Amino acid sequence: MDNLQLLSLFVTALVWFVIGLFSSWLIYRAITVFILKRPRVSWRQVERHRYIKCLKIATAAAFAILLLTLPFHLWIGASYRRLMPWYVMPILLSVLMVWTALELYLSFSMSARLQRSTFKKVMLTITVALLVPASSYYLVTLPQIFTYPAGQECMMLDLPVKGEWSAGHAGGSKKVNYHCALRAQKYAMDITKVNVEGAFYKGEGGKVEDFYTTNQPIYAPASGTVVRVTDSFENSTVMSEEKVKTNPAGNHVVIEIAKDRYVFLAHLNRGSIVVKEGDHIKSGDLVGKAGNSGNTSWPHLHMHIQDIPVIDNRNAIAYPYRFATIERKRWFGWAKVVGGFLLRNDVFRAIGK
Structure with a gap:
């Protein structure tokens, strides 16, 4: 087995791992929200927890940006795409888009656990700290993908x-x-x-x-x-x-x-x-x-x-x-x-x- 095939197998395996990770999280979130129907309330209806409201607004904005920019950065910008079988990138993109859409939908509400759990607040803060720079980078660099002289x-x-x-x-x-x-x-x-x-x-x-x-x-x-x-x-x-x-x-x-x-x-x-x-x-x-x-x-x-x-x-x-x-x-x-x-x-x- 040569180095190119090893590289291809490594990249493909890594992407499949990411697909599995996000698919599992997507299934878990869908079950808890739509099947178990754990109580959630719109953050607009919560009078207290202004800090959480700000985090939720930032989360919604970040996921909205990702929903718009991910297809361009992954389908066109990803240099590793050609190292994988043709069907892997469409699967990855589909999973990430569905996951992003679900998280965007959930960003407009909050669970009861989030309102009373310090750990949940810390995790949301970390999530926002990661999502906002990443989505901002994707948004700012999006025009660069199509930059070319007239x-x-x-x-x-x-x-x-x-x-x-x-x-x-x-x-x-x-x-x-x-x-x-x-x-x-x-x-x-x-x-x-x-x-x-x-x-x-x-x-x-x-x-x-x-x-x-x-x-x-x-x-x-x-x-x-x-x-x-x-x-x-x-x-x-x-x-x-x-x-x-x-x-x-x-x-x-x-x-x-x-x-x-x-x-x-x-x-x-x-x-x-x-x-x-x-x-x-x-x-x-x-x-x-x-x-x-x-x-x-x-x-x-x-x-x-x-x-x-x-x-x-x-x-x-x-x-x-x-x-x-x-x-x-x-x-x-x-x-x-x-x-x-x-x-x-x-x-x-x-x-x-």
Whole structure:
């Protein structure tokens, strides 16, 4: 069993534990409220206990915020989602949403035990102390998930791949794209080929050949001139801890698509690149095949646009881009998008491909 499968099993087991924990609490709360019908009174009807009223108001506000923001942070923002079977996240999200809705409903009333028990008051205080910062963070950072430059500020590209792919890291903020920490790669995307169930590898995922991305054709996303080709690096092993400091992009192609605008297509398979420096190519022309060369945990295609044709994370400046026409599945159904951009966990494909 390799490290990737161990990581996948660990993440999945942890999420199932969370599902079980919240499901148990949800069942307990539902039984006590709706079956045993323990007495509760609206906090508006309680003349005393102003402190508890304030806590209840804060609790209601926090749960209302969570109810609105959880789907976005978990479905789009969660980087671990792709490591689990496709059905685990919908189950987790469903349980958390029902639990949050129930707790929101209960926030408008209080039990007799809460009014007379010091322990209950302390526990409610701790709950509020945890919920308010967490919900506030989710609310404040929600717009960051969808932050991206307007269409007129972006280069318009075609997809460099065919078939169904998933975005591991993509978007305009660190909430959905760790590349945004680097000025030179701010709008970079890492994408992997997926099967009909959304999985990006088969078997144990211990070999480069286990990944659907490996040897997938990579096409020019725009017309231009090839200004740089590197094609001498072997594929790295899956989940390798060794870093290729001399050339983190591994085998890659750089295409000048406009003045001071260079597209990088990185982590290609050695020997698969079919273009050479100086070639004038058109959008859709074959460039090479995807691999696992350079600094990479597993096979994927890395693409970004910057203002110089060499890797220079200190001085290069990245530029945003969108895709002319794609089919994108961000939630549960496919939609045709004109001038669209990608976010983490988006599944996408070229129109008719």
